[in-house]
Structure formats: structure tokens, C-alpha cells
Amino acid sequence: MPKNLLVAPRVGHPWWRSAWLLGPALVAGVAYLDPGNVASNMTAGAHYGYLLVWVVVAGNVMAWLIQYLSAKLGIVTGQSLPEVLGTRIRNRWARRAYWLQAELVAMATDIAEVLGGAVALNLLFGIPLLLGGAITGAVSIVLLAMQTRRGPRHFEFVIIGLMAIIVIGFIAGLFVAPPDPGGVLGGMLPRFADSDSVLLAASILGATVMPHAIYAHSALTRDRFGSEEESRLPSIRTLLSITRWDVTVAMVIAGSVNLAILLLAAANLAGVEGTDSLEGAHAAITASLGPIIGTLFAVGLLASGLASTSVGAYAGAEIMHGLLTIRVPVLARRLVTLIPALIILGVGFDPTLALVLSQVVLSFGIPFALVPLVTLTAQRRTLGEYTNRRLTTALGVVFAALLITLNAVLLWLVATGA
Template sequence: MSPESTESENDRAWRRTAGELSLPEVHRSIVVPGTGSFWKKLAAFTGPGFLVAVGYMDPGNWATDLAGGAKFGYTLLSVILISNLMAILLQHLCVKLGIATGRDLAQACRDHYSKPVVWFLWIICEVAIAACDLAEVVGSAIGLQLLFGIPIVWGCVITSLDVLAVLYLQHKGFRLIEAVVVALIGTIGVCFATELFFAGPSLTGVLLGFVPSAEILKNREMLYVSIGILGATVMPHNLYLHSSIVQTRKFEQTPKGKREAIKFATIDSSTALMFALFINGGILVLAAAAFHWSGHHEVAEIQQAYQLLSPTLGVGIASTLFAVALLASGQNSTLTGTLAGQIVMEGFLNFRLRPWLRRLITRAIAIVPAVLVIGIYGEGATTDLLVASQVVLSMQLGFAVWPLMRFTGERAKMGEFINPTWIKILGWLTVSIIIILNLKLLYDTFMASV
């Protein structure tokens, strides 16, 4: 059977056939060598995973990780680890969906579900993107304030100018975007490696922190922060993003070529997400080593952490490194947030906006609530905004992972690339954990307010 006939059979499994290409301006724009060494091919596929990993170390993670480390020590490291393993599995499924079907997750939803369902999924996904963008805006603004003394409200406004940088990079090619992202991730990594060297955390305590504790489920405050970490780690819009950008590689459109593409793209994303684990774990370990064991249990604000780091660690440059890493994190997340917003709107609605207009709309949706809340409640409300934004992301996760598991588990849609039984079990277990934890948080929050 020819690849063309197999493709047409797979298309018939959807209610509608595939429409426009995902991110058409860069679709299959990066050539993958047909021959060559393992490392040469891996280099060609390396990049999309790091763009996805950016969302797993954005400023929203900082607030939840700082709060978790300062208040509970190393205990929530197990939550970061479990969340990261969930992310690796889910991003692998995104790789399979994009490569095997030629659809991103948003397009797949549009091609399968009815219009009312598609519109509902699009709206809640836009809410999640706005929540993520809110974290990027506030995080970048805090970084500007810490480094240059710029008021946070004005910092929020200044971040709207990053649309110019995004447009420039998109115009110059997808590889340049990937290179800038990797450079910024490297900057964050160096900053935190240096901070951890100064902090000198307990290796035994860190290792024990990776062991799950039943106390997490019993303590409502600990559970709230844990679900915030889950929302900050497994980002719903990253599922849409990854299933699209893996299609920037020009690999052979044969079963063998697709299998090879899935293998290398999975190695790329898994490696990048392990680096994200180091960053997230590093933030929590730094907070635990610097604040929890010194009695500063209530340190939850990024500004507090900045002010206390140097005197607590006895190293003058510690606070500056912290602020530089924060600013790099916020700007990095901006690049991937722009792409995700474009993919979601085009995929769900088959509606295209000019990239600069799409970016300005998304940023305005994030800036307005940030400026209003900070203007009314003061700059002290920024951390609450960051943590709440991550819980919003976590609430939306179920609506993204459910269709992802469903589509990749149907032979009629995936053909020979259908999920094997063990992945189905792990995947649905992941979905169940996400949904159950979110329902428990909603119940506890509601009962506390009654």
C-alpha cells in the first residue's frame, strides 16, 4: 500500500479533511539529511524541544517554586519530578500526532469535533494563553524593576514592545528563533548553577525531596502550590505548539521517515525537558537552602527573594544573577507564547491574523488585568497574580490532554503510529491525575469559602 493511499485512509477517519498547513510560513523549511550519522540527524531535529521547554521554566514557575521551597523545604521536588515526567510523555504524544497525521492538536480538534465544541476548546485555550502571557508580562516587569528600578506598571507596558523582536526573528527564519531561545536558556542555566554553588544545599535533603510524600495531599496549602507547579510545568498551550513546530522539519513522508522523525524529535524534547527539570528544581532548592532553613518561610514574592538572596548567602552578585535569569526567562517565554497563540487561532478557527496584530491583541489581554490589579492592590499583588495564573493553566490542562490521548490512541487516525498499550495506560493515568487533583483543589477552595 502506498503512503498516499494510507494518508487518504487516515484522513477519512476525521470528520473533516486537513485544511491549511500548520505555521505555513515555516512548514518543512528545515531540511533533514537523508543520510549521515546519528548525531548529524539529531542536530537537524534539535530545536523544537527547547522552544517547548521554555514554557516549563517561565516566570510563573518562579513564584510557585519559590513559595514551595521557602515554605516546605525540599518536599515538593517530587511534584516537580512527577510533573516533568508527565510533560515528557505528553510532549512525545504531541510529536507523534504532528508527524503521523500532519496536523497540530488544534487542527486535529477542529477536524474531529463539532463547531460548538471547537469554539469552547478555543476559548478556554485562549484563556490559558492569556494566563501564561500574564506571567511573562509580570515576570519581565519584575526583572526590569530589580535590575533598572523601572516601576512594574511601566515595565508591563514596555514588554509590549517585544512584538518587534518576535517579528524580526520570525522574518529571519525558524533556526534563528531556536538559537536565541537556546542562548537564553543557557543564560538561565549558568545563573542558577552559580546560585546553587553559593547556596550549598544538602545533597541528602535534595535526594529525599524527590520521594513523594502523602502529606502533599493532606495539606490544602501544599496541594494548592503543588497544582500551581503542575500548571506551571505541564503547559496546555505547549501541547498545541509542539505538535506544530515538529512539522518545520523536512523529513521523508514515508512510514520509515516518520518513525525516524518521531524518534529524534522525542530525544530532542526529552533532553530539553530534563534541562527544564534542572531549572525548576534549582529554583525550589535555592529557595529551600537560602530561605526555609534560615527561617524565612514566608518568602513567596520574587522581589523578597531578590532582596534576601545576597545577604542570606553572603554573596553580593547572587541577587543580580537571580534578576538576570528572571528577565531572560520572561523574554524567552514571549517568543514561544507568540507562536502558540498563532497556532491555536489558526488551528481551531482556520482564521489567520497578521503576526504583529495577533501579538498585540494577546499582549493587551495580559497587560490590562496586570496593570489594573497592580494599580489597585499595589506591586505586592504580583506574586499572587503569578501563582493564580499557573493554577488557571492547570485547570485547562484536562481539556488539552484528553483529545491528545484520544486522537493518538485511535488506529483509524494514527495508523501504525497508534499508542501501544503501555503508553495508553500511562497516558490515561496522567490525564486522571491531572483532572482529579484539579477537582480536589476546586472542592477544597469552595469548601474553604463556604
């Protein structure tokens, strides 16, 4: 049953006094603006023009519902999704298997974020990729230390500040070279061109509906509202209403930026040689739109890597604690999870290809996070009077089915070499 004692019922909580309750969704929303998103959307726009606009829009609509359900679970139960599953999955080996796939998804996320930060530092300052990855990891450790020692509110302020830099960095180019309105409208028609476009669609969805963001959001609301004085909090119902606004703002920002990246590539990089890498895309943007826009793009990429890797590390720690009841210090865990990304950078593997492939891994992890989330939030024994409405559950089921179907098609294409 929900922990209704988490907050005390209150009536007439003014909206202007509720502004301080916003924030958890914006932090979780940074996961939708990580370097993997940049690579996937940039590649999609450069290779297929406006073809996959509909995938970005559909993914963002799905993300709104998913993130709201995750936040609701954390608010009503006072537990994160991994914590709830840790108590519901009674079989020890099944729980460990579930943790393993969630951990692999978190690691894939971390790889994308560290690689993106390394590439950005290389573009801005000429820093070698391996050193850039180490610097990105070091900054994330500082941010995580702030979250641990200063509390969730200070962490939110820093992440939201980085989000503002991300928005400016990735949207600025559209004011210099706006996309073709007819092309954008045509891109809203759902379709694919070939198997590679399906691969990119899965990559975009993996970067948009991110499994670790589902795990993280429930933990963020738990930490944020559980750390506030109970006397200052409104009722659960009011918190849920505020959370809907929080999620809406976060998803509008994330969706707009993701769409802007694809449109920027579609309008300026289509047919340009070498744009299948972040470095090549940066060079093409600089040549086409000028050095200022190119620099802003690189700065946005750096902010994306720094913010998202911190949120990803937070999610990974929560996954381990919730499912295995093992509390490894976040900073120690951060050092260990940096190793795969640093190895990839050290051996010279193409960073952009690694980014895109990491998003495909994320796409396969979506059902394992989404199906339990929809199931739990539809159960009265879990959320009590705050259980999902039938329409909400139906939409969750439809979204899960669509994502699972796309992943199955992608697996078939890869297996057959189509």
C-alpha cells in the same frame, strides 16, 4: 490517516547528520521555564522546604511523555493539535467553547510571562512595572517577527540562547549554597501538609505540564519539518527517534532548573520574611548569597519572561488558527494579548500572587489538552502505523487521571475554604 508524504523514507541516516533536526522540543521546553514556574517553585520551597520536591519530579516525568506525543502528532500528521481538533470537532459551538477555554489558558500564560519580565526589569534597572511589561511585550514582538520573516530555525537559535541564560541564572546559587541531600531525598515521598500545599502542587503542575506547550510543540514540529526540503529529511521513524532525544534533553534541562529553583528557596529562604514575592525572594537571595547571585537570578528571570512570552504568543496564534480557522497576524494578536497583563500591572495587583494564580488556571486547562492528545495518538486512523503502544496510552491515561483528580481536589478545597 497520517500524511506519510511529509517525509521520504530513508535508511541509515547517521546520528551526527541528525543534530540539525534538534530544536523544536527545546523551544517548547522554554514554556517550562517561564516566570510562573519561578514563582510557584520559589514559593513552594520558601513555605514548605523540600516537601514538594516530588511534585516537580513527577511533573517533569509526565511532561516528557506529553511533549513527545505532541511532537509525534505534528510529525506524522503534518498538523498541529488545534488543527486536528478543528477538523474533528464538527459542532461549531462545541469548537468555539473548546477554543475559549484554550484561549483563556493562553492568556493566563501570557500574564505570567509578561509580569515576570516586568519584575525582572524592575529588579535590574528600577524600571516601573507597567513600563517593564510594555518593554517585555515589545521584545516578544521583535522575536515573533523574526520567526515570521526568518523562519523557525532562527527563532530556535534565539530561544535556545535565552534558555542558556535561564539555566545559568537559576542554577548558579546552588553552587554557593547547596541543599541538604537528606532533605531532597525526603522530599521525594509523595505527601501534602495542608490545603495550601495542594494549591501550590497544582500551581507547580500547571507550570510544568503546560497546556499551551502541548498545543505549541505539535505546531513547532509541523513548521520545522514542513519547512525543510523533503530530500534532506530522514524517514518519519527516524524523525521520531531523534525527537525522543530532543524531548529528553529539553526536559532534563527544564526539570533540573525547576528543581534548582525549589531547592534554592528551600535551602536559603525557608522562614525568611518577605519571600512570598519575587522581589522579596531576590532581596533574600542577594542578602544570603551575595549581589552576583542576586543579579544572575534577576537576569535569568528576565530571559525567562522574554523567551516564554514569545513561545506563548506563538501557541495562542496557533490555537486560534487551528480551531477557528482564523489567521490573525501574530504581531497584531500579540498587541491585544498584552492588555490583561498591562492592566494587572497598572492597577497595582501583586505580581507574584498573579503569577501563582495564573499557574492554577493552567492546571485546570491541562485535561482539555491532554485527553484529546492521548486519544488522538492512540487512534490508528490518526497516526496509522505510528499509533501509540498500549503501554504508552496506558501511561497517558494514568497521567491524565492523576492531574484531573488533583484539580478536582483543589476545586473542593477552594469551594469549602479548607
